[in-house]
Amino acid sequence: MGLAYPDEQELEKAVEQLVEDQVASRIAGRDASLWGPEAEEEASKRLGWVDLHLTSVPLVEQVTSLRDDLRGRGLDRVVLCGMGGSSLAPEVICASAGVPLTVLDSSDPDMVREAIDADLESTVVVVSSKSGGTVETDSQRRAYEHAFEVAGIDPAERIVVVTDPGSPLDVEATEKGYRVFHADPQVGGRYSALTAFGLVPSGLAGADIGALLQEADEIAEDVAADDETNPALVLAALIGVANARGVDKLLLADAGSRNVGFGDWAEQLVAESTGKQGRGVLPVVVAGPHSPNADPSTPDEVVGMIGPMRDDHPVAASGYGFAVDAPLGALFLLWEYATAIVGRMIGIDPFDQPDVESAKQAARDMLGGGSSAPVAAFTDQGVTVYDTSGWLPEDVTTVREAIAALLDELDPERGYVAVQAYLDRYRDPSLAETRDVLATRTGRPTTFGWGPRFLHSTGQYHKGGPATGVYLQITSDPDQDLDVPGRPFTFGQFLLAQAVGDASVLSGRGRPVLRLHLDGSEGARAALREALG
Known part of the structure; x- marks a missing residue:
């Protein structure tokens, strides 16, 4: 599969085909047959949006x-x-x-x-x-x-x-x-x-939720139209045609948008909808145009700005990208249409999530004693290192070496790094900076997800999408555990079971996973920051 951006003629042809197939109006009419016979039953129950x-x-x-x-x-x-x-x-x-x-x-x-x-x-x-x-x-x-x-x-x-x-x-x-x-x-x-x-x-x-619905209403006719100016068709064609050429990552950068954090919502919509059957589109959310990984330096990324077009943004020089600026209600509906259309273009059902349940079951197995507890490889400066599937070289004895070994597993042309932090995101927000550090270090698309919430979004792509990722999990001892009333486990036990369970599923599918468990001390956090750099 070649890695090359489609030209303008290809994009026009793709949009023309979508118009000819009446894809937009058929979605608006809840035509569940659009995604093929295998998806029809699920799609018939999922078009109320x-x-x-x-x-x-x-x-x-x-x-x-x-x-x-x-x-x-x-x-x-x-x-x-x-x-x-x-x-x-x-x-x-x-x-x-x-x-x-x-x-x-x-x-x-x-x-x-x-x-x-x-x-x-x-x-x-x-x-x-x-x-x-x-x-x-x-x-x-x-x-x-x-x-x-x-x-x-x-x-x-x-x-x-x-x-x-x-x-x-x-x-x-x-x-x-x-x-x-x-x-x-x-x-x-x-x-x-x-x-x-x-x-x-x-x-x-x-x-003002009434205004939000009004914003969606004002774009509803446009995104349902079989017309070459339909913004949902154009957006879907940009992403779908590129995906067919191997450009399977979608960088989403905030470009001064009024819609705070929209990339995080779009990330779960796109990743969970498209990442399955070894295919998909991986969203890479960055803070802004000057974030270290905002430069589309890899040929497997489509670059998108959430907000107005900016001449100083990397997309202006990339030759392949887009800017989307609209009220929030309109953006919701636009991206839902576009994502469903991308699903049709790459040949998957955009409404199921077949790999999400596997991680849930693995967590239940851990809590119920149905699977063995992971064995640590070693401990260094308050950080205990776990290698779920035995890929870590035996001579690795420090956190720095372990991280380097994980990054050595990264495909330099197609790979991505996924950081998964099972921690308090309000207390440790600076950990999100890990994404920028590793993006700069590797020169590859890098994502960051707070656990367990990413399990309900990008977690589907990690397990069902292309097998090109390497995964860094960060877990920690809590300051104090907390019982779950009426349940035979604590919140801390459940959170750890979610991390371990997801790691076991990823490892079982040949994905390299490194888990770094912090003892809760500031010393362990400092050791992690030093090893990442």
Whole structure:
């Protein structure tokens, strides 16, 4: 497969073919046959997102009314317990609107404790899960229920649930007297930004969700049109044609966008939708145009700016890239259409996630004693090194050498580095700088994900996409562990099981994984920073 950017004629031809096949209007008409017979059953249940700019409008008044009631009772701190699309969309919506929202999308015991201990008296908790079976969200809900009860507060006065109608969580929440909002069951999690999953927590936090739907409505006709000027068709063609040529990574750089953190939402949409059957598009999210890895120096990257076109941005000189600047509601719908179309172009089902369950099962096996505990290779300066599949050379005895050995496994032409930090992202935000350090060091596309939230997004691509990645996991002892009420495990045990389980699945598929476990001391963190450089 050649690595070369498509020329303008190829792109025009691709768009013309999409127009001829009436792809946009067929998506708008919920034609589930677009992705082939094997995908048709799943797609037939996952196309409700095309009409959300209309069908979600009644939610606006309901959410606003509840928000006014809660604030009248002094409840103005909103905490969201959710994973994947259930948390990423509200996080972007609220950050862009400049309203506070605490997103609890972690199993880290210190992070859970910190969220619960902060101003419980004024807190309302939104629990978001399609079924309620997501263990992270269920554990967070249990912890909050317990905290409210200990404080003498009725959980029914403070917990709002967003779930699919008739789900086990719907039944349980209704029995407990919680306020329940039903999401559209015909929409998958990563396409759910404009459902109750995105709108309820955002609206309760103070974002103008009515305006968000209006923004989507204003672009709906354009992205559903079989026309060569359709921005979704053009965006999909840019990405899809490049992918066919081996340009399978999509660098997303913030270029002064009003939409704070949009790249993180787009990352989970694109990676989880396309990364399967050994194919896919890997999003690489960078902070801005001058981030060390923002220069498209590798021929396997398409470069995209989120925000207005800038002459000083690397995309201006790359010869192959794009800039997308639009209101947030319009961006959600545009990227959903484009991602679904890319799925058709590369021949996969953009609505399933077949490899996400494997990591969940591996974590359950660890917790249940169904798999053996990992054996450490060695310990150096408070950092214990684990090599899941035996790829690490026996003569490696330091953290620095271990990291160097992992990077030696990197394909210099097609490879990427994925850093996975199973830590408190509010306490240790500087760890995200690891991405820039390794991108500079390797000259290769590098991603960074906070665990366990990335398991519900890029985790699918890691296991189902092209086998070109090397994986650096960072875990740590917590300051203090925390029980999960009603469960035979703690948050710390669950978080570690998630990391170990995912490493075992990756290793079983031939991916090199290096886990560095910190003893929780500042000395161990300093040793990690020194070894990375």
